[in-house]
Amino acid sequence: MFDELRDLYQEVILDHGKNPRNFRRPEDATCLAHGNNPVCGDTLVIYLTLDSDERIQDAAFQGQGCAISVASASMMTDILKGKTATEAKRLFEGFHNMCTRDDFDISQLSDCDEDAIDRLVMLSGVKEFPIRVKCATLAWHTMQAAVSGDEETSTE
Numbered sequence: 001m002f003d004e005l006r007d008l009y010q011e012v013i014l015d016h017g018k019n020p021r022n023f024r025r026p027e028d029a030t031c032l033a034h035g036n037n038p039v040c041g042d043t044l045v046i047y048l049t050l051d052s053d054e055r056i057q058d059a060a061f062q063g064q065g066c067a068i069s070v071a072s073a074s075m076m077t078d079i080l081k082g083k084t085a086t087e088a089k090r091l092f093e094g095f096h097n098m099c100t101r102d103d104f105d106i107s108q109l110s111d112c113d114e115d116a117i118d119r120l121v122m123l124s125g126v127k128e129f130p131i132r133v134k135c136a137t138l139a140w141h142t143m144q145a146a147v148s149g150d151e152e153t154s155t156e
């Protein structure tokens with residue numbers, strides 16, 4: 001990766017980590033889940049407000065985590081607004097593959113929202129630090145649990 005691009009990505013991640021977006025508990029959330037990273041004990045709560053078509057009208061979070069987990073939750077909650085639960089699941093699968101698979105090819109996500117993918121690529125640098133993959137995916141695992149009706153999940 002070019003140094004300038006890496007610096008830009010780090011800047012964006014640091015900004016989300018320091019000034020997290022959607023860090024609140026919405027009154028009208030229709031589902032929520034608690035997600036735990038057993039490696040460090042950090043926990044996030046993800047709140048989603050889905051309409052009758054399973055489209056995410058609002059997404060927010062609270063909890064304690066490292067800069068990467070908070071930045072990821074902040075970016076995820078921004079990305080998810082307006083997406084359907086199915087689109088959210090697809091993005092999670094794509095992001096997980098991006099962070100873990102050597103054979104990952106970005107063209108596999110050509111059916112996904114391009115802006116969302118661009119933002120997820122910024123976080124995919126955790127692939128070089130496997131222990132950090134759980135940090136980056138904690139919010140996504142938790143979102144998936146909330147959509148599926150499970151109120152507790154972990155990155156294990």
Ligand code: FES
Binds near residue numbers: 065068
């Ligand atoms: Fe706990 Fe990253 S160190 S989530």
